[in-house]
Amino acid sequence: MLAALKTAARDALDCRPWVAGHGAYLLHQVSGRGSIDEAGAHDDAAMRAAARWLAAAQDSQNDGGFSGRYKLARGWSSSYPETTGYIIPTLLKLADLWDEPEWHDRAARAIDFLLELQLPDGAFPGGEVLENRTRPSPFNSAQILHGLTHWARSTGDTRAQTAAARCAAWLMSVQDEDGAFRRHFYLDVAATYSAHLSCWLAEYGEAFGDSAAMASAERHLDWVLAQQDRATGWFDLAGFTDDQHSGRTAYTHTIAYTVAGVLTSSLILKREDGIAAAHQASEGIMRRLELSRWLPGVLDWRWREVEHPQCLTGNAQMALIWFALTRHNGDWRFANAGFKALDLVKHAQLRDNVNPGLAGGIGGSDPVWGSYIPKALPNWAAKYFIDALIEKRALLQAAGAPP
């Protein structure tokens, strides 16, 4: 009891409740959130607030990159190249949706930042810039490839297209014979969430007619599909750590990376077996959400709860996967689950706060002291939340419902 109180007190002090806005944010974790906005009345305000938070994350840095996260203990962290890369398509969508050039300009600054960082062999460094500028990361490079591909396709910027080509070539050069990616991964252990690496090779290959990139993506897809448990749809090696691999558990964040990667690659490569595999996993996770009315942050191979706090980016990422499946096969049970998962993220968002590091941001976990990115608001949670709200709006419009 005493130990628990000490831990709680230490956790509370870590979050610096005396800093502007922190007290209100911490209170919001446990109290006074209001009812869940199922009617979607606050969707636009929620999206706008999350976009303003992303803008604040970029403005907090002087290099054009997006701060990786706002930490309650230390404030903004340094620019995170990986997520800056995949925020670019989100910014381009916002520019279109709101007809506001600001978001396009922000994407341009992000591109300049990334082009400066590319290593001589075409790779991009992993981690945030303050911790690493030299060690390459295949997974992180691929997320940047995704941003470069969208920017080059949208603007015709040849610098970005050349950088994308070099990045794709490097990724193919570090792929193993069996299709897996091990080199430059932690302990050289392959993970199936790297499906979210190869899908961007497939996207790049399709966009710019690079058949080698498509073939590389397909080899990796085969390797990932071989790791699937056919009984439950679970993908082995979908977690971050050896413990998660051996326990067959993972955060919904990396589960969603895996499923999204398989689905995206399979749609591009027209692989029905891959679409079926993604469908099976998505259905298991949908069932968990529906039965629990909550999406636990860590799930096991039977899609059972391992950790209760939600991994909010996982919710938003799963919503995107479910929306994509509804678009693909017309099964609205998936969109139904996506709406519910997003409602839960919206419920955890504090739109108004005096601190721009907190207003509109999305916590790593709900409550924010959960084990995924504890006591911090990562930029990718806001990115996926915006992406999912945009897709929700489009889906409802296509169905003839009010936006």
Place this chain on the structure above:
Amino acid sequence: MKIALLTHRHSFKCAVIGSALAARGVQPDVIVCEQPPRTPAGARLRQLILERGPQALADKLFSKLGTRREERTAEPGHSGQRLDAASYAAQHAIPLVDLPDLASSASLDRLRAEAIDLIIHAGAGILRAPLLALPRLGVLNAHMGVLPLYRGMNVAEWAAWEHGPLGATLHWIDPGIDTGRIISTVPVARQGMRDVATLRHAVDQAQTAALADLVARMVASGEPPAATPQRREDGRQYFTMHPLIIEALEQRLAQSA
């Protein structure tokens, strides 16, 4: 044939089915009530504070005192319109068996002592295998969707949304969700469905009438009806429909009416 209606105390469905049976000259021998499902107090408290803050606790205490007084004065006005299970049992002099749950050995022993031939699911929760094995003939259910296609929740709405077949299904309950042997399916016409309430009412009426007809035939013949097993892969499970999809369905129905 000894017939039991299985429900919970606050369910109105028991009275609806009981009345439909009575119209066909059948009276249940017993009404079995389980405690209505209830979220634990701690979880309810956490949810209340999460949504409305600590002030909500005081508000709730005060409003509860006020509500109790209002409820006492309001009760007589409602009693003639919709009957809950206990009121229906009292009004028709049907024995009522109150059980804290439907899974404990004490509850199962109590039910076993009743030597029931047929249980009709009339608003109870999900039933486990030991209870399903108790009645001689089985546990009968009327489901608001066409099985095996539409299993689970809000299936009338889901069928309308997907332009699938509308209707109700009579089936024996097994341990799965709406996966038991199918006795019959009653189609419901799509015409005139101007909103979700009309849709639900039409399917509900169809299922209640079909259920009462079936039970009347069983009582007359003393025989169970023929039934066809379902294959799990022939249908899929649906869950509570999100309000935004219901809203979109309302618009579609209004436009098509």
